[in-house]
Amino acid sequence: MESIKVGMLGLGTVGGGVLKIMQEHQEKISAITGRRLEITKIAVRHVAAHPEVAELGIELTDDVNAVLNDPDIQIVVEVMGGVDPTKDYIIQALKNGKHVVTANKDLIAQRGSELVKIAQANHSDLFYEASVAGGIPILRTIVNSFAADQIEDVKGIVNGTTNYILTQMVAKGMTYEAALKSAQELGFAESDPTNDVKGIDAAYKMIILTQFAYGTNVKLSDLSVEGIDKIDAVDIQQAKSMGYTVKLVGESAEINDHLAVSVAPVLVPNDHPLATIQNENNAVLVKGAAVGTTMFYGPGAGKMPTANSVVSDIIATTKNIVLGTSGNTFNGYRQKAALAKPSEIFSSYYIAVKMPDIPGQLLKLTQILTEAQTSVSQVVQTETDGKEARVVAITHNISLAQLHTIIDQIDQEASIELKASYKVLEAQK
Amino acid sequence: MESIKVGMLGLGTVGGGVLKIMQEHQEKISAITGRRLEITKIAVRHVAAHPEVAELGIELTDDVNAVLNDPDIQIVVEVMGGVDPTKDYIIQALKNGKHVVTANKDLIAQRGSELVKIAQANHSDLFYEASVAGGIPILRTIVNSFAADQIEDVKGIVNGTTNYILTQMVAKGMTYEAALKSAQELGFAESDPTNDVKGIDAAYKMIILTQFAYGTNVKLSDLSVEGIDKIDAVDIQQAKSMGYTVKLVGESAEINDHLAVSVAPVLVPNDHPLATIQNENNAVLVKGAAVGTTMFYGPGAGKMPTANSVVSDIIATTKNIVLGTSGNTFNGYRQKAALAKPSEIFSSYYIAVKMPDIPGQLLKLTQILTEAQTSVSQVVQTETDGKEARVVAITHNISLAQLHTIIDQIDQEASIELKASYKVLEAQK
Incomplete structure (x- = not known):
């Protein structure tokens, strides 16, 4: 069976999990992909800190270039984290024609579209399933x-x-x-x-x-x-x-x-x-x-769930190598969209305020809600020390613009203090 | 853009949903697959019952062979249901080199392994995501x-x-x-x-x-x-x-x-x-x-969720046609396993019995449980009319074999009647 060589950047918690799964499930992975996947080289900060890995016959190096420029390595797994200089390492790997699997959410969220373009230009896969909700595919x-x-x-x-x-x-x-x-x-x-x-x-x-x-x-x-x-x-x-x-x-x-x-x-x-x-x-x-x-x-996180998502990506990349179908973007779907205005966004809200426990105060709050054309499903006075009362209202569906109006009005009312305003989710039938 | 022709067997609830999604999302599907997917022919029982489909330029026929033997059709979607003669239609389609997508759970559960083998021998895809839990992939x-x-x-x-x-x-x-x-x-x-x-x-x-x-x-x-x-x-x-x-x-x-x-x-x-x-x-x-x-x-079911799973399968099949990777089984993983014995299967159980509401009865039940080495987390007498009482026990983890012993013993006790025994799920942390 042909083998495919894998290099890793980083060997922390997730990296250790990836290594463990790749070793323990080598046979099953080979059965699925038709290739023997071999981790040959791992770049780490302190080579001496991982004697058990050296014993597996895996080369440890403190030079990322030894992985990024190794012509035998086809897949680079980035599990070192951080945005800089990690971004440059991934770019270098992609430009060297390697496929990249990463669990790096910060990097993908901030620089993902740039990296996706570079991957595409180099006909390389860039997969990052583990970056969102660790173990959930x-x-x-x-x-x-x-x-x-x-x-x-x-x-x-x-x-x-x-x-x-x-x-x-x-x-x-x-x-x-x-x-x-x-x-x-x-x-x-x-x-x-x-x-x-x-x-x-x-x-x-x-x-x-x-x-x-x-x-x-x-x-x-x-x-x-x-x-x-x-x-x-x-x-x-x-x-x-x-x-x-x-x-x-x-x-x-x-x-x-x-x-x-x-x-x-x-x-x-x-x-x-x-x-x-x-x-x-x-x-x-x-x-x-x-x-x-x-x-x-x-x-959502954890060593083994996240590592499993990384390995799923390694398997997907390997299948693409075998099929000759690398370089299609993970998600090829592209469109432009503008952001919604506060007047378009509707929800029910929980609003908590503190106010003096004297006649007329609740009327003030009701007036503010009424002026913002907001009806409520319940209003509850939840506690009072005789001087100050805490009042909670749950509104019917209102726009975010209406909520902003209510909050502005409460802010202008010296005797009413806004303590909290949270969205209320609709029941799931 | 090249087109791929799709034939359908059946045009009931799910079939109507498939047709609707394929028409309404044609552009998005083309963007993903690189092919224009065209439903060209549908086999139905009563051609005259679907005038609106004929108007779309889709050929209706009451002869399944017109679909199964049409050399232009590459993908056959089976949404007619039933095991016989549907199984033979699918076999014929596969032998004619067509890829098959089906939502037919009964057929796959009963004859799936046979059909999978025929698909593989003919280098055809056989996908059936919609057969389990409709809209859940x-x-x-x-x-x-x-x-x-x-x-x-x-x-x-x-x-x-x-x-x-x-x-x-x-x-x-x-x-x-x-x-x-x-x-x-x-x-x-x-x-x-x-x-x-x-x-x-x-x-x-x-x-x-x-x-x-x-x-x-x-x-x-x-x-x-x-x-x-x-x-x-x-x-x-x-x-x-x-x-x-x-x-x-x-x-x-x-x-x-x-x-x-x-x-x-x-x-x-x-x-x-x-x-x-x-x-x-x-x-x-x-x-x-x-x-x-x-x-x-x-x-788990419903017209559109099930239809969406069918269309996801059609898209997956189309990608395989484009990539030249058809005929890999949906799930290539195979192994043999024996069934577990009742002595290996452990759970907590809810056991409800009816017994005369007289002294000594609860002792009898407790003896039966004790003899089966079963401890309980709670025993509750839930109702009594003065003559008969209903008693409910929730056991700690016991084997299915122990449960069988308890049920046998209760059956032999003329004065105690078993009303229910249900597994109790462990809490999810």
């Missing part, structure tokens, strides 16, 4: 199974760290700070959790999902992004008592040929499939005009 | 994304009719008979619902899923199949009060290289993703050694 599913359908909405829980933190806050009534600390201690959150808790990581994934769903490139600045770091435990418990679970939801919706892409805390009805996604798991809902709503659920 | 996902992983368990809700009936029973406290009648009136159940309510339809889907997950062919007689037609509304409500939702779950598990494939009513914990699958929707959970648990959820 969502990108290839969109490419293969929604090809003839028109996707109308993609939404989901695409960041495991924040979902872990929110799960703890809901289940144990913890504050955000306490839940973050516990997540850090257990290794579910990094010591600098900014990218996760501010919603940036989820936003990068929504950029990639938007590309696959609508064939449209959007930038981070095109998205409305809100993290979980401002969430008050009071609102989590209040939502719970009303039958909702608070989740950080990314959504990319097509509205009258315009796109609205956002990441924000959202109230999810308890009987909605997204409400049952616990801890570090991810889930993506895709709504197609023909298919209706489908959901894909699984581990 | 589960088969292709297993092929592409679990290629290098070892699947350990596949379980799911794969029959929409029974899930609709159970959803009504849980939500509205309806009896099985009332829920079935309502499902029939709304078109969610057929006038002869036997295949659905007895679990046969779900069993066929589990046969196909087992083939894809483990590369193993099993027959209907290899499965343990129990339907929903004997479920007592009392047990549904009892389960509900204990925090469970009753679902008809198909499961195919690999245990020590042995397979256990079953369809049966199961108690699902309310915070488990399967518990939120409402009405006619389907969901399949796949557990891989590397990936962990993933779930795929969506419409």
